[in-house]
Each structure stands twice: as structure tokens, then as C-alpha cells.
Amino acid sequence: IAGITQAPTSQILAAGRRMTLRCTQDMRHNAMYWYRQDLGLGLRLIHYSNTAGTTGKGEVPDGYSVSRANTDDFPLTLASAVPSQTSVYFCASSEHPGQGYNEQFFGPGTRLTVL
Amino acid sequence: GQNIDQPTEMTATEGAIVQINCTYQTSGFNGLFWYQQHAGEAPTFLSYNVLDGLEEKGRFSSFLSRSKGYSYLLLKELQMKDSASYLCAVRDSNYQLIWGAGTKLIIKP
Numbered sequence: 015i016a017g018i019t020q021a022p023t024s025q026i027l028a029a030g031r032r033m034t035l036r037c038t039q040d041m042r043h044n045a046m047y048w049y050r051q052d053l054g055l056g057l058r059l060i061h062y063s064n065t066a067g068t069t070g071k072g073e074v075p076d077g078y079s080v081s082r083a084n085t086d087d088f089p090l091t092l093a094s095a096v097p098s099q100t101s102v103y104f105c106a107s108s109e110h111p112g113q114g115y116n117e118q119f120f121g122p123g124t125r126l127t128v129l
Numbered sequence: 130g131q132n133i134d135q136p137t138e139m140t141a142t143e144g145a146i147v148q149i150n151c152t153y154q155t156s157g158f159n160g161l162f163w164y165q166q167h168a169g170e171a172p173t174f175l176s177y178n179v180l181d182g183l184e185e186k187g188r189f190s191s192f193l194s195r196s197k198g199y200s201y202l203l204l205k206e207l208q209m210k211d212s213a214s215y216l217c218a219v220r221d222s223n224y225q226l227i228w229g230a231g232t233k234l235i236i237k238p
Contacts, residue, residue, distance in 0.1 A: 049228075056133065056216070056228030057172070072225065104171060112224040115179075117162065120171035 016040055018121035020105050026127045027095050035090045035124050037105030045111040046088040047118065048072075048080060050101040057104065063088055064111040095128045102126075131155045133229035135217050140235045141207055149202045149215050149232045157222025163191050163202045164216040166231065172216055176202070204234075212236045 021036045039046065044065045049057040059072030063082040077099060079091045088107075092099055102125050106118040133153045141147040153161070160179040164172040178184055178193035178200060190203040202215055214231040221227050 054230055056230045057218075057226075058228070059225055062225065112159075114160075115177050117174040117177065118226065120173070122171050 018105055018107055018119055020103075020121040020124050022124060023122070024125040024127075026129065027092075029095055029097060029128055031095050033092045033095055033126070035092075035103055035105075035126070037088045037090070037121060038086050039088075039105075039107045039119075039121075040086065041107060041109075041119065042085060043107035043109050043119070044085070045108045046082065047106040047108075048078070048088070048090045049104045049106065050074065050099075051104060051123075052101050060090065060103075062111075095126075097128045100126060100128045131221065131227050133217055133219060133227055135215075135229040135232045137230070138233045138235065140237060141204075143207055143209060143236055143238050145207050146203065146205050147207060147234065149204070149217075149234065151200045151202070151217035151229055153198050153200070153217070153219045153227075153229075155219045155221045155227055158195060159220040159222070159224055161191075161193055161200050162218045162220070162226065163189075163200075164218065165213050166216055167213045175215075207236050209236050209238070 018039045047062045048060040061080040063069045066085045105121040108118045163175040166172040176191040183192045188205045193200045214233045216231045217229040218226040
């Protein structure tokens with residue numbers, strides 16, 4: 015059982031290029047999340063999906079888009095990368111959104127550098 | 130605004146006890162989580178509190194006071210492998226997690 019996988023592990027990208035970060039989970043979790051983690055700051059939510067077919071905006075959605083065509087996959091796209099999007103990106107999932115003991119499981123992360 | 134405060138860094142000795150504090154001001158409260166994150170790795174879940182009081186899980190315990198907007202994580206019998214960052218997160222009124230910046234814990238022999 016892999017849990018959550020992310021690809022690529024790391025990437026160096028020229029500013030202005032389009033990039034899709036991939037995320038796949040095999041736990042049949044309903045909810046999925048994309049975070050970015052920057053030094054000195056907490057994890058910040060970019061976009062989330064409470065169930066397949068629905069998505070929502072988090073704290074820092076500008077410059078990013080997501081889709082949730084099925085339960086397992088939740089790709090994050092940077093339409094035109096900028097240097098401020100240099101960060102470590104984590105995908106996470108939880109069995110259900112919302113209440114109760116409902117921990118989030120994290121993928122290994124993608125380290126993205128935009129030059 | 131929403132705010133979660135934790136100390137940036139703490140140092141402790143192997144075998145000792147350390148308490149990592151977290152204070153929060155959020156729009157609503159639907160539970161508080163502690164995660165551990167080793168350098169270069171993903172966060173992993175440690176504990177969850179939704180009611181006031183102490184939750185014990187082996188060497189780790191977590192305490193919550195909702196009236197004070199305060200939690201702490203207590204680590205006993207520290208081991209070198211406990212060197213990591215510890216992240217406090219609060220689930221807000223929208224049921225999303227708001228994260229603190231994390232406390233880097235350094236364990237010395």
C-alpha cells in the first residue's frame with residue numbers, strides 16, 4: 015500500500031512555464047488537499063476537494079488550479095510559474111472532510127524551484 | 130485574523146522531558162492537531178484534542194484548554210529520533226486546518 019504518491023520529487027522550472035504536480039492516493043479517501051510550505055511559515059492551504067467532482071479555494075489559491083475527476087487523483091497546475099511559487103508542495107488526504115478525529119495523511123512532497 | 134503561535138526552536142537533553150506550547154486565535158474551533166515533521170520529510174500525525182484535558186499516547190501527551198486558546202505537546206524520555214519539527218494545527222469554522230510555523234526541537238546527548 016503506497017498511501018499518497020507525488021510526482022515529480024523535485025523540479026526546476028523557468029518562469030512563465032506551465033507545470034502540473036501530480037498526486038495520487040490509494041486509500042479511497044474522500045477529501046484531498048494541496049499545501050505549500052515555506053521556511054518560517056506554516057503550511058498554507060492552496061486548494062482542497064471534499065469529494066470527487068468538487069473543489070474549493072484555500073488561503074493562497076492565486077496562480078494555481080486543481081481538478082478532481084476521480085477519487086484517487088488531485089493534480090495541481092501552475093499556469094504560468096513565477097519565482098514566488100518556489101516552495102515545497104505537499105498533497106494530503108483524509109477519509110472525510112470536516113468533523114471528528116479525521117487526520118490528514120501527507121505525500122512525500124514536491125520541491126519546486128522557479129527561476 | 131487567524132493566528133497560531135509556537136516557539137521557533139527548543140533544545141532539550143536526551144532522556145529529559147520537554148513541553149512545546151501552542152496558542153491560537155481562530156475563527157471557530159473544531160479540534161487541534163499535533164504533527165511531527167522530520168527534516169525533508171512529510172508531516173505525520175501525532176495527536177488530536179477536541180475537548181479540554183490531557184490525551185496520553187505513550188511517550189507523547191497533548192493538552193488542550195479551549196477557554197485559554199492554548200495547547201501543549203509533552204514529550205517524555207526524549208530520544209535522539211525525536212529531533213524534528215512539531216506542528217500545531219487548528220481546524221477552524223470552515224473545517225480547514227490552520228497551521229502554526231512549527232517548533233524545531235533539537236535533542237542533545
